[in-house]
Amino acid sequence: MSGDIILLVEDNPDDVELTLRAFRKNNMRGEIVVVRDGAEALDYLFAEGAYADRNPMDRPALVLLDLKLPKLSGHEVLRRIRSDERTALLPVVVLTSSREDADLIESYSGGANSYVRKPVDFNEFIEAVRQVGVYWLALNEQPPR
Amino acid sequence: MNPLASINLSTDLALVEARGKVRTLAEDLGAQAVAGTAVATIVSDVGRRAIKDDLPVTAELAIEAVEGRTIMQVRLSGVSALPEVEGLRSRFGIEAISSTAVDGGRPSVELRIPTSTPAARVDEAFLDRERARLIQRSPGQLLEEVQRQNVELSSLLEELRDTKNALALKARELETVNRELESFSYSVSHDLRAPLRAVDGFGLALLEDYDAALDETGKDYLRRIRAATARMARLIDDLLSLSRLTRDEMHVGRVDLSRLAEEIVAELREGEPGRNVDVTITPGLEAEADAALTRVVLVNLLGNAFKFTDKRDPARIAFGAETVDGRLWYCVEDNGAGFDMTYADKLFGAFQRLHTTDEFDGTGIGLAIVQRAIHRQGGEVRAWGEIGTGAKISFCLASPRIGG
Ligand SMILES: Nc1ncnc2c1ncn2[C@@H]1O[C@H](COP(=O)(O)OP(=O)(O)OP(=O)(O)O)[C@@H](O)[C@H]1O
Ligand SMILES: [Mg+2]
Numbered sequence: 001m002s003g004d005i006i007l008l009v010e011d012n013p014d015d016v017e018l019t020l021r022a023f024r025k026n027n028m029r030g031e032i033v034v035v036r037d038g039a040e041a042l043d044y045l046f047a048e049g050a051y052a053d054r055n056p057m058d059r060p061a062l063v064l065l066d067l068k069l070p071k072l073s074g075h076e077v078l079r080r081i082r083s084d085e086r087t088a089l090l091p092v093v094v095l096t097s098s099r100e101d102a103d104l105i106e107s108y109s110g111g112a113n114s115y116v117r118k119p120v121d122f123n124e125f126i127e128a129v130r131q132v133g134v135y136w137l138a139l140n141e142q143p144p145r
Numbered sequence: 146m147n148p149l150a151s152i153n154l155s156t157d158l159a160l161v162e163a164r165g166k167v168r169t170l171a172e173d174l175g176a177q178a179v180a181g182t183a184v185a186t187i188v189s190d191v192g193r194r195a196i197k198d199d200l201p202v203t204a205e206l207a208i209e210a211v212e213g214r215t216i217m218q219v220r221l222s223g224v225s226a227l228p229e230v231e232g233l234r235s236r237f238g239i240e241a242i243s244s245t246a247v248d249g250g251r252p253s254v255e256l257r258i259p260t261s262t263p264a265a266r267v268d269e270a271f272l273d274r275e276r277a278r279l280i281q282r283s284p285g286q287l288l289e290e291v292q293r294q295n296v297e298l299s300s301l302l303e304e305l306r307d308t309k310n311a312l313a314l315k316a317r318e319l320e321t322v323n324r325e326l327e328s329f330s331y332s333v334s335h336d337l338r339a340p341l342r343a344v345d346g347f348g349l350a351l352l353e354d355y356d357a358a359l360d361e362t363g364k365d366y367l368r369r370i371r372a373a374t375a376r377m378a379r380l381i382d383d384l385l386s387l388s389r390l391t392r393d394e395m396h397v398g399r400v401d402l403s404r405l406a407e408e409i410v411a412e413l414r415e416g417e418p419g420r421n422v423d424v425t426i427t428p429g430l431e432a433e434a435d436a437a438l439t440r441v442v443l444v445n446l447l448g449n450a451f452k453f454t455d456k457r458d459p460a461r462i463a464f465g466a467e468t469v470d471g472r473l474w475y476c477v478e479d480n481g482a483g484f485d486m487t488y489a490d491k492l493f494g495a496f497q498r499l500h501t502t503d504e505f506d507g508t509g510i511g512l513a514i515v516q517r518a519i520h521r522q523g524g525e526v527r528a529w530g531e532i533g534t535g536a537k538i539s540f541c542l543a544s545p546r547i548g549g
Contacts, residue, residue: 012339012343014339014340014342014343014346014347015339015342015343018342018343018346018347021346021350067335068335068336096335097334097335097336097338097339097342098331098334098335099334099338099382099385100330100331100334100335118338118342119342120338120341120342120345120374120375120378121345121375121378122342122345122346122348122349122350123349125342125346
């Protein structure tokens, strides 16, 4: 088992900073790897491109996935993750600003493990991140790798 | 016999002409319409046979007075017998008189059709008028008429095609607008919220991490920034729900308004357990409506009623219905703060309010949503209010009815 790596797929630098802050506020341990678009997320997961040196067996414990991303959308990234047997069981939490039902439905039918709408109020955001962390990192039994 | 018209049944056009003239004369003389049609058909059948066999046949139309009544005559020369004339006598009183060839002339059959015109009315002027009417239907004029109608028809067709194209264009435009609306509300929901989250998050970070560096005024400013951010987030959400109201498909079915109102009131009571609110709901009010839209309407109207009565003890709220101008109006009435009727028409605009946020919280989207939800269903909404007395909002739907 690798240490708890959380892969944060997020293009907005403010959201990256705030998410990291929310993790710190919740005293969540583990390494957070930030990738800035959908293509980079796949490169990281499958140890390709800029991440070719990475051991592909070191998979993150959790992927936090924004939907609106440059290059490949979050939905597309999710589909690739689910259709590759190496990552088919990886826990993916969609973390998005979108309040559109269509996004919620597409995420779940694409195989997302949960869907969190990022609230504007930062205190609520910290709470949402805390719940995601508690459930997916502390309580949830990891699938066999 | 001094004929009013005489037609050689030698061309297709002549058949059309003869047919038309027989019918015109029969009509003008007040013969039974079916009799006129029957004779006209016989004439064109005879003519068709004559053209086929290349025999010369002439149709002559004339009028004769018999015992104070006018008889219409159609003489077909060159014809010796008319098998189809059997039965016409019994049905329309039409007589057929055959004459064999006399003096080297041609055999003929004369059809005599009774009419309702008194013989006294048939004078020279009458005959002249009738002759003129029959001349109007000469082959040239007929042709012209057909051509004119053709032109008319093709311009109608063109118009139809234009309309069809215009409609298709409009449909495409609408589709584009809808798609734009989709992507607009998507970016409203996504792109507009992201920066707000940053403003709020970093504002809070300043308050938390730089507490010592900020004096009370600085902190107050930051708190205002955060409050404004929260308000903006709410405005965005409200705007979105307003646009969603027009985007979502409608499903019309039977909706139990009374039960819906009960449910909503129960939720509202739960939200404000300390309050003393008298609610009266007329049972059994039903409508053919979209359930989701109707729920939105009642949530907002009852929500307003609860909100604007918060200084009343007891607050009184009623949901009922009344018939005005033959239409059933559902109404939500309260004894709350009320409003100045001068501005009644403003209430339904988006973000329009008649009270300050200090007095009553809100963004002013509720009634705009109500109006849109009702208009979408083909209904109408009205507001009545009096400062210090209360308010009453009434709405009707396209096809209201009371059930039991
Ligand atoms: N029952 C009522 N009694 C008195 N005033 C009312 C009532 N309902 C509506 N109004 C007036 O109409 C305005 C618009 O109502 P609307 O429901 O659109 O907005 P709101 O209730 O202020 O805010 P929101 O519904 O967005 O929370 C209100 O601000 C208020 O001034
Ligand atoms: Mg309201």
